[in-house]
Every structure is written in C-alpha cells, then in structure tokens.
Amino acid sequence: MARRRLAVFVAAGLLVALALAFFVSPEASSKPDGLNKVAIDQGFADKETAHRTADSPLAGYGVRGVGSDRLSTGLAGVIGVGATFGIAGGGFLLARRARRRTAAGGVER
C-alpha cells in the first residue's frame, strides 16, 4: 500500500516535471543568466572556449533536425527529464546493490 502510494506520488511528480519541460520551458527567458551577464559586463565573456560536446544532437537544449523551436526545446526538455530520472534513480539502486554485495561478503553488520 505504502509502496503504491509512493509510486503514485512519483508518477504525479514526473508528470509535473515533464509538463514544465515540454510546455513551459519554450517560454523561458533566453537572456544571458546572471553569471554570463557579469562575464559580458566585466569583459571576460570572450574567454569562453568552444564546448566539447557542442556537436551533441541536444546541444543548447534543442533536438537537432526538429524544425519548430518550440517543439525542439520541449522535446529536449522531455529527454532531459527522462535521462536525469533514469540515471539518478537507477544509479542509486545500483549503488545500493553494490553496497549490499560488499556487506554480505564482508563483516556481518
């Protein structure tokens, strides 16, 4: 029961995150953020070097090949939400299992 309620909560939370990423993120301000603005104003913005993953098909929060900016940004957001959920949730489970194996093979705790 408790487990099912947790699943409902996580599913609802994920829906909120997906909705924000897909529907709201295309409306976000595209002005430079605080740090970038300071870098521009204080004259060190030109020290930025090319990003090593600038060739990523998702670089700059868009999906390469998708014509509509709205859709491109929204889809990139959905992919990012899925990736972070899977990596953080899955990584945490894997770390716990590795830990249990180590504990089982080692000293009783």
Next chain:
Amino acid sequence: MHIPDGFIDAPTSAAAGAVAVGALAVCLRRSGEMLEDKEAPLAGLVAAFVFAVQMLNFPVAAGTSGHLLGGLLAAVLVGPYLGALCVSVVLVVQALLFADGGLSALGLNIVNMALVGAFAGYGIFLLARRVLGANPGGVVAASSLAALLSVVLASVVFTLEYAIGGTGGASLGRVAAAMIGVHVLIGIGEAVITGLTVGAVLAVRPDLVYGARGLRAASPTAPQAATVGG
C-alpha cells in the same frame, strides 16, 4: 550560473574536480547507508524536477535571467547527501548532452551548485528552522530563506574561484559586486520556487520531506507537526 570552459584556469578547475569527486564519493556512501531502496524513484524524481525547473529561466533585471539551482531544494526533500548527488546528476547530464556548463568546469559547477546548495544551504536551513519554528510553516520559510542565501553564497564561491584562477583580468571587486547583486535577485526566485515546492510536497506527503523529519522526532512542543497529513 553554469561556468563554461575558459573562465577559470585548468589547475583551479582540476582542483575543484578533485573536491567534487571526493565529496560525491562521501555522499554516495552516506546516502547508501542511510536510505532504503524505495527512495530510488524519489532520487530520480528530485533530479528530474530540478532539471526541468532549471530550464525555466526567469527575467531578473534588464537583459538578465536566472534559474533555479536546486541544491537546497534537493537537500530539504531527500537530505543533503542524496540531494547533492541528484543535482550533480543534473549537472553531468547538462554538460554531456546539452553542452551547458563546460566539461573541464564540471567540478566547479558541482561545487557551486550541488555542494554549496546542499550542504551550506542545508546548514542554514537547520539554523533557520530552529528560529522560525519546527512546524510546516517554519520548514517552508526556512527553506525559502536558505534557498536565497545559498544562491548568494554560490555567487561568492564563484568569485573566490575567479580570484584564484580567473581569466580575462576583470576587477575582483567589480566581479564580486556584480555577481552578488544579480544573485540576490535570482535568489529571490530560488526562494519562491523552493518554498512553493516544499510547501506542495508537505501538503500531500509530509513524510517524504527529509527536512521535516527531525521535527517529528525531536519536537515534543509541536505535536501538530507530528500529525499533519497522518
């Protein structure tokens, strides 16, 4: 707040990378000890939510935007150790997939956004909660205040990093003043988003808010807090 490659020199970036790796190793061990398997989807949800909300840049001043950093929010929801890990996952995904935040600057960004928010921020949260009251309202208010201060602190830490290994020779005083000034404004946004989110989770599942756990066990003077939501 994502530092691109080139703003901070390689030795300073590498040192921050070493700090980040060491701190995250501790976080992994501690959160593995303290938490149960059922918290895995919660960790995923916190990372996914922080990712989504980080995309929502809001205007803060003429020609400038800001977005949630999320370190303090994650710490209040799932604890500082797991919270720092969640935000670090977000930063790694952003750098690798979305070309946001430099690869060599990843350690700096983890220090500024994950570690400062989750640990310094959570320390401020605990102090503020003691003053503001060990009840749901106090938890929300303390979260908001700590969120604001953690963003300002992150801008101070960036300035220190720039002082140690910054490129471009900008005046430190002016970088400090500009960084802190704009991040007070961004911090207000952080405070609003953090307060709304913590308040919403407290309303539906108060048992899932790590930052509200201690007050059930350790505050006999606030029995209401113990029974909210059942």
